Amino acid sequence: MVDRSKLFQNLAARQTWLDEEPSEAPEPNEVPLATIKPNPHQPRRYFDPEALANLQTSISEHGILEPLLVRPHNKGYELVAGERRYQAAKALGLKTVPVIIRELSNQETLKIALTENLQREDLNPVEETQSILELLALELVTNTDEVRSRLNKMKHAHDRAQDLNTIEGAGQIDQLLIGLGYQWPSWVKNRLPVLNLPPIILEALAQGQLKYTAAIAIAKVNDETAMQTLLDQAIAESLSVAQIRDRVRGLNAQPQDEFKVRCDRVFKKIRSAEANLNTKQRQKLDSLLAQLDQLLDGA
Template structure:
């Protein structure tokens, strides 16, 4: 009788993978699900790594938990000659290495390259601490594998689906096998709808690299990062990014600082003569002429200008 998570076979976050890979995956799952202990030195990371950033604090917390309770959920690996390639469980592997474990429990399964990568991607996407950039890249990579197309083609297809759904263009893609496959995959993952993914996630990939790096490291929320990315000057953008992180600025505060900076830049970049011309043009069309109080103010200002001109006129 199974009494604890430690005694259970590898089940983790692979619900979506079973749907993606179909009967072959389910057959593999029952064929060899008993954990084995193998030495960490025999486990190699795959060449294509879905995950790039690990939160140091959370990884340290996991290491402490493993030190106290051990690894409760086996890693998933596939045999590679005399060694094993990690399929799922990189955080557990890294944490085990941090506390000096020599062996870890694993479940060994036979997977081809595509199956292994899909499992790694889905497990990665199921993580609570996954940042939105890695989530976006992971979903695109998964769609690329599923539809056997490049990620650039997938992005174009998603935007065409969005435009058709909004009635901006003639329906040509919606209802096709490709779009149905995309919708099915998003339903399987259950983390975000395809519509929200296109409108809120794909734009992240167009952010400046410096913003992307900070966002990928989980130092700032993507809504704040998107706002900061509107600042074109790199030094100003980095200064605002640093302030947003260290001072924990709200999105409203960030937008206020951006607005203030733009006002300052505009005032400095426009010459005094140009400002006068703009103000004069606006004044002629303004409704201040019908307001007696404002007329008096204008009269005083005009008198000052006339006096200034008289002082500087040639004798």
């Protein structure tokens, strides 16, 4: 389990805009809530309703103890950090909120939003993994697909005892993940695969309906329809991981349509490998898909 307080200290140490001495920190301002617009690129997608309700109760009793961070934007302000406080303030009908106003670039804004996300105790594995990939992408000045490709190359080199220095950005990746409290080999093995889960499981996990270990277990069901049924049962009945694994074994032991299984397996392989294909492999796969598409048109 990652120590969130230590994690945030490590992150904060990397961000120059959070390095101010207390005496230099700006005083908060009270601004109309209506002048603040949410960040359209907010990396966090899901907010637990119960946690938001608890926050509303706290704000009702004690007010907003920590100002929101905003930046000037279109004659008003854009929210940089404090999305949950912003949502709670809206729900309570507050007219004004305390804010710290900073001049920040788009890149700085995203980094701060990601940093704030990663210090949350209730951050789910999907959001955490996506946020870390975004931070790595910003650090390496690239995109998340390229980061995943480099991480997979690092894993392959590590498994073969090869030199990691031949992989661009490997040192930066290693240092940033250490700063987040992870060793990169274990993170790649245990966390990165979460993004390869079937969409129905990924969505349930992102919405906090499912624990990570339960999601991994359900994903092992061979038949997609049976997987959906088990997912619904796991959520409705609050099944334990042990109960889920028992049901998975029973479902996978049932006779299945071998042709359908093969189709599903190939489709999953394509989805999993898509980001790591080189140009030649992608062209060949595109040609095969075109042939398959043409074949099915005549079915």
